[in-house]
Amino acid sequence: MKRARMGAVILALVFLAVPVAAHVPSFPVDNTTPERAVAVPDAVKSWSFYDTVGEGQAKYYRMTLAPGERLQVGTFTPLASGFTPSLVVMSPSVNGTDDVPAQVTVPDGMGAVVVDGERPAGASYEPFAPSANYHTAGITRPVDTETTYLVAIYDRENRSGPAGVTVGYAEEFALTEYLTVPFDLVRTHLWEGQSILVAIGPFLLTVFGGGGLLLSRWRSPSGQTAIRVLVGVAGLVILGSGVNTVVQMGIALSRTGLTSAALVTAAFVVLPVVCGLWIVRFSLSNELTFPPSVRGGLAIAGVVSLLTWGGFIVAPVVVLVLSLTPGRLLTD
Known part of the structure; x- marks a missing residue:
């Protein structure tokens, strides 16, 4: 019950944050x-x-x-x-x-x-x-x-x-516009004059660096290596997008000084980071099982990441698909 309430609170915060920032x-x-x-x-x-x-x-x-x-x-x-x-x-x-x-x-x-x-x-x-x-x-x-x-x-x-x-003044998105936002944000930072290494380097370092460090721990004698890698990489991609946002947040605040508007950005940092870390941690568990409680956690993490543009849309979709996939297909 507590986990369900927490998920509802997180989703409510996300729905409030997106229109303010968009x-x-x-x-x-x-x-x-x-x-x-x-x-x-x-x-x-x-x-x-x-x-x-x-x-x-x-x-x-x-x-x-x-x-x-x-x-x-x-x-x-x-x-x-x-x-x-x-x-x-x-x-x-x-x-x-x-x-x-x-x-x-x-x-x-x-x-x-x-x-x-x-x-x-x-x-x-x-x-x-x-x-x-x-x-x-x-x-x-x-x-x-x-x-x-x-x-x-x-x-x-x-x-x-x-x-x-x-x-204009009315903040709304068409579906196609919403799905391309994470990629457009990288273009925005390039438009500002940033190099590609600054604009997306923290994300790439998180994904490839984290993947390199964790690859040996994802290998499983139970035949679940592919699932572990898929879950773990999805988590790292979501985590990396949050890390990239916090770096951009720091760059911007170094020029403007602290402002209450940063609290909006914080939602786009904290939620993908928390979701990404939880998914990565799950990928490292001794035995990957998908009982209802875990499926619910994956579904919430996927939805929250999707709503906060975490993981470049693709990773949250992967997580949502895994939360709905029959258990026998994941353990065969």
Whole structure:
């Protein structure tokens, strides 16, 4: 009974944490003209676009909003100095094109509003990635009639750098978006300028280092070696994702200082680490048996890991499959 209650509490915490932290990540390419603008499919849904602006360049986004909704767009960058993304919001409902910079093209029939970027005193902590970013410009306005907006991002000094764009305010995921998030987070850290060794090195060290150390202990005279390795590697993959997140959390907090938002990230660290360690420990038991209590533990660990993006989706699925597999197939 206690174990069931604990599982319910953990699942409740996860469901509370995910919406708080979630923005759908996307990585635009070739959106260098109004005709090639990124078509935001739902400008109410919360998006984070990880873009890059070249010297003297602008990048474009197009979205349509209905009455009662609101336009909400912002820019950010991971760079600590210099490059400062700004915004130009264009629409048929806007009059005038004053102060629009030369590198931004305003289509016929549209007016424009310029929102100059300003660098804040310090970086803000993003609990979902986790990362440290400088939010430089933003605009929010209600929508009275169905309107198409074209948004351009640029730097007034014609500098180049990574420029993020946030769109929308309703945090929700489609299934395919949810499943690709762990892989997109690695791309996010590469976008920030990290090397591949920093972005995913802690994960690889945990999986391959742990696997090398434990391989001899997974060998079993009872013929369960393959199952032990499968369970153990799944546990290490889940554990490694938690380790990778805590390293990224430390990097970000070293730039922003401690913040209560880190408590959200902590859920994406502690839960995969605890689940991963439990699964690895189970793989080392003298005799792998799958009574109902163990199957329940595996199922909870798999679901929790899946909801916290632990183990790159694949490992939690393996754990869930094992929890449902008939015992005779696991012991033959």
